[in-house]
Amino acid sequence: xxxxxxxxxxxxxxxxxxxxxxxxxxxxxxxxxxxxxxxxxxxxxxxxxxxxxxxxxxxxxxxxxxxxxxxxxxxxxxxxxxxxxxxxxxxxxxxxxxxxxxxxxxxxxxxxxxxxxxxxxxxxxxxxxxxxxxxxxxxxxxxxxxxxxxxxxxxxxxxxxxxxxxxxxxxxxxxxxxxxxxxxxxxxxxxxxxxxxxxxxxxxxxxxxxxxxxxxxxxxxxxxxxxxxxxxxxxxxxxxxxxxxxxxxxxxxxxxxxxxxxxxxxxxxxxxxxxxxxxxxxxxxxxxxxxxxxxxxxxxxxxxxxxxxxxxxxxxxxxxxxxxxxxxxxxxxxxxx
Amino acid sequence: xxxxxxxxxxxxxxxxxxxxxxxxxxxxxxxxxxxxxxxxxxxxxxxxxxxxxxxxxxxxxxxxxxxxxxxxxxxxxxxxxxxxxxxxxxxxxxxxxxxxxxxxxxxxxxxxxxxxxxxxxxxxxxxxxxxxxxxxxxxxxxxxxxxxxxxxxxxxxxxxxxxxxxxxxxxxxxxxxxxxxxxxxxxxxxxxxxxxxxxxxxxxxxxxxxxxxxxxxxxxxxxxxxxxxxxxxxxxxxxxxxxxxxxxxxxxxxxxxxxxxxxxxxxxxxxxxxxxxxxxxxxxxxxxxxxxxxxxxxxxxxxxxxxxxxxxxxxxxxxxxxxxxxxxxxxxxxxxxxxxxxxxxxxxxxxxxxxxxxxxxxxxxxxxxxxxxxxxxxxxxxxxxxxxxxx
Numbered sequence: 001x002x003x004x005x006x007x008x009x010x011x012x013x014x015x016x017x018x019x020x021x022x023x024x025x026x027x028x029x030x031x032x033x034x035x036x037x038x039x040x041x042x043x044x045x046x047x048x049x050x051x052x053x054x055x056x057x058x059x060x061x062x063x064x065x066x067x068x069x070x071x072x073x074x075x076x077x078x079x080x081x082x083x084x085x086x087x088x089x090x091x092x093x094x095x096x097x098x099x100x101x102x103x104x105x106x107x108x109x110x111x112x113x114x115x116x117x118x119x120x121x122x123x124x125x126x127x128x129x130x131x132x133x134x135x136x137x138x139x140x141x142x143x144x145x146x147x148x149x150x151x152x153x154x155x156x157x158x159x160x161x162x163x164x165x166x167x168x169x170x171x172x173x174x175x176x177x178x179x180x181x182x183x184x185x186x187x188x189x190x191x192x193x194x195x196x197x198x199x200x201x202x203x204x205x206x207x208x209x210x211x212x213x214x215x216x217x218x219x220x221x222x223x224x225x226x227x228x229x230x231x232x233x234x235x236x237x238x239x240x241x242x243x244x245x246x247x248x249x250x251x252x253x254x255x256x257x258x259x260x261x262x263x264x265x266x267x268x269x270x271x272x273x274x275x276x277x278x279x280x281x282x283x284x285x286x287x288x289x290x291x292x293x294x295x296x297x298x299x300x301x302x303x304x305x306x307x308x309x310x311x312x313x314x315x316x317x318x319x320x321x322x323x324x325x326x327x328x329x330x331x332x333x334x335x336x337x
Numbered sequence: 338x339x340x341x342x343x344x345x346x347x348x349x350x351x352x353x354x355x356x357x358x359x360x361x362x363x364x365x366x367x368x369x370x371x372x373x374x375x376x377x378x379x380x381x382x383x384x385x386x387x388x389x390x391x392x393x394x395x396x397x398x399x400x401x402x403x404x405x406x407x408x409x410x411x412x413x414x415x416x417x418x419x420x421x422x423x424x425x426x427x428x429x430x431x432x433x434x435x436x437x438x439x440x441x442x443x444x445x446x447x448x449x450x451x452x453x454x455x456x457x458x459x460x461x462x463x464x465x466x467x468x469x470x471x472x473x474x475x476x477x478x479x480x481x482x483x484x485x486x487x488x489x490x491x492x493x494x495x496x497x498x499x500x501x502x503x504x505x506x507x508x509x510x511x512x513x514x515x516x517x518x519x520x521x522x523x524x525x526x527x528x529x530x531x532x533x534x535x536x537x538x539x540x541x542x543x544x545x546x547x548x549x550x551x552x553x554x555x556x557x558x559x560x561x562x563x564x565x566x567x568x569x570x571x572x573x574x575x576x577x578x579x580x581x582x583x584x585x586x587x588x589x590x591x592x593x594x595x596x597x598x599x600x601x602x603x604x605x606x607x608x609x610x611x612x613x614x615x616x617x618x619x620x621x622x623x624x625x626x627x628x629x630x631x632x633x634x635x636x637x638x639x640x641x642x643x644x645x646x647x648x649x650x651x652x653x654x655x656x657x658x659x660x661x662x663x664x665x666x667x668x669x670x671x672x673x674x675x676x677x678x679x680x681x682x683x684x685x686x687x688x689x690x691x692x693x694x695x696x697x698x699x700x701x702x703x704x705x706x707x708x709x710x711x712x713x714x715x716x717x718x719x720x721x722x723x724x725x726x727x728x
Binding site (some may be wrong): 083084087088091107108110111112113114141142143144145150152155156158159160162163169170171172173174175176179180182183186187188190229230231 | 383385386387388389400401402403404405412413477480481484485489504505583584585586588595596673674675676678682685686688689690691692693694
């Protein structure tokens with residue numbers, strides 16, 4: 001009978017929503033893995049390699065979270081999301097955390113019900129142009145056609161930049177990164193604008209990378225950080241302190257290679273960090289070896305940076321703002337104590 | 338004798354009629370409850386996650402640029418205006434698309450029934466190939482073809498005076514603005530109204546007196562002649578706004594973007610294959626006997642088509658045609674894949690910048706609902722009008 005089926009459906013929906021009320025950490029533990037939203041097509045940050053394995057700085061950040069929660073960096077499920085899909089996917093609990101080059105902004109934290117943790121990459125927006133265009137500065141782009149990804153802060157920064165300098169421009173907005181790149185390299189646009197790190201990645205996949213150059217102007221601040229939902233403080237703490245642990249490990253000189261030797265260290269900070277002196281992990285609701293597992297399986301922030309985007313990779317990005325504060329950069333972990 | 342007198346009284350729960358009503362009420366209540374639950378649940382959850390709701394954001398500054406617009410728009414305008422620009426862009430590509438689609442579809446559909454073997458087969462190949470390639474792939478293909486095939490603006494092709502082809506689009510010379518053009522538009526409208534009045538009068542006269550009167554030439558004379566007269570009276574302004582290469586791109590004239598062309602081309606080619614099939618089916622649905630009967634009473638060939646075949650074929654053609662027009666409008670939302678700033682594209686950017694996805698998606702749905710329902714209403718009205726009056 002139809003009405004009966006309807007009643008059953010209603011009841012099961014009610015039951016399901018009641019179950020979904022538990023905290024993110026409990027959900028994650030029950031599932032046995034962390035659902036992480038990543039870019040999926042951004043070289044150096046989140047993109048499959050030739051063997052189909054996800055690689056990148058954001059991917060390693062996600063693995064560090066899994067290592068902290070499960071003691072196993074492989075317990076991650078990656079969901080590739082476009083710029084437009086990413087925030088709704090997090091809001092609707094499709095994913096537990098978003099590690100996808102997302103800029104922390106005021107409106108996202110207030111209007112969208114999200115919380116950003118410690119940034120894993122400090123970026124800024126720039127312009128990539130063909131050398132044949134013969135310009136040396138972004139101030140010469142009056143009247144240009146500019147390729148841009150939709151639904152990003154990029155779109156607004158570019159609009160602000162051109163407005164502030166009294167210049168005209170027309171955007172070509174294509175959702176798919178690969179299609180946008182194709183259009184740019186075929187000459188549809190005079191310039192491509194995005195975060196500097198992305199432009200470096202885009203240039204490295206150009207038919208002739210030497211034919212393109214980055215203009216010197218950096219027109220915005222882009223603190224790219226992992227994101228969680230508002231209202232789950234425990235989960236926020238776990239993701240935030242995982243980022244802190246990555247930075248702290250580099251500061252303390254602990255690497256994936258020497259972490260076992262470091263267990264014997266007499267330095268109280270290191271002992272606390274690695275769980276030799278117990279307590280820190282418990283406060284987060286995790287094992288006391290949480291930080292040990294992160295460093296052992298994923299490495300410290302410096303290792304992640306060098307492996308994915310550093311000077312020895314095709315991206316060849318210098319540490320710059322992303323160096324430790326002790327080296328003049330911005331990477332600064334609050335004390336783990 | 339009424340049946341109730343002979344039958345014993347049935348309790349209401351065994352009366353199929355009353356039971357059916359009861360189930361309807363229960364179903365309505367269930368659906369209502371479910372809807373209320375979903376809406377309430379959404380609102381509560383949004384509140385809990387402190388996601389902002391409401392349409393207040395529409396008045397805030399949009400702060401993003403839009404590539405092409407039918408009205409003046411800049412980044413300092415509101416979200417509401419940005420969304421309106423998107424609506425106009427969707428209407429522009431849908432309207433032109435539907436017109437082209439009807440013309441090409443009619444042509445191919447008739448060609449499909451041609452007695453010429455080559456014409457027939459070519460039409461068949463067109464229909465089969467275009468119907469069966471997903472429209473999204475066609476869009477990528479036309480877009481890539483456009484920017485790969487044409488040179489950069491500095492080496493733009495110039496096949497004729499005032500027309501430039503390059504990978505930034507098609508730059509076209511248009512008459513420079515002059516007060517005459519607005520008056521010419523008014524004259525055109527007056528001409529059209531007079532022309533249709535004439536057509537009615539001729540039809541009426543034919544039914545009452547049986548005498549014929551030519552319609553086509555006076556109609557063309559009125560609708561084209563009047564604007565021409567206005568133009569001559571204004572001293573025949575000839576000033577043209579010719580596109581010129583300035584800086585990065587052409588300035589002046591009108592510029593049609595590759596995104597617009599690729600979208601239009603993809604939608605028209607894809608949908609016209611379906612329209613062609615509808616046209617073919619409609620014509621074939623009219624039995625051969627109708628033509629023979631019309632011939633036997635001595636009607637002229639054009640009268641057979643106009644008075645006998647088409648009125649019957651249209652009955653069959655219009656409903657599938659309506660759904661193809663709706664499909665074209667809805668498929669235009671694929672524009673986001675190739676960068677044409679249609680409504681969905683602008684709404685997506687808005688959603689992303691304000692984070693108000695529920696409001697944004699609701700607006701997208703409402704907008705397409707309005708487009709589709711108004712197309713349906715118009716086509717149903719036309720369907721009723723062209724339906725055979727059966728006695």
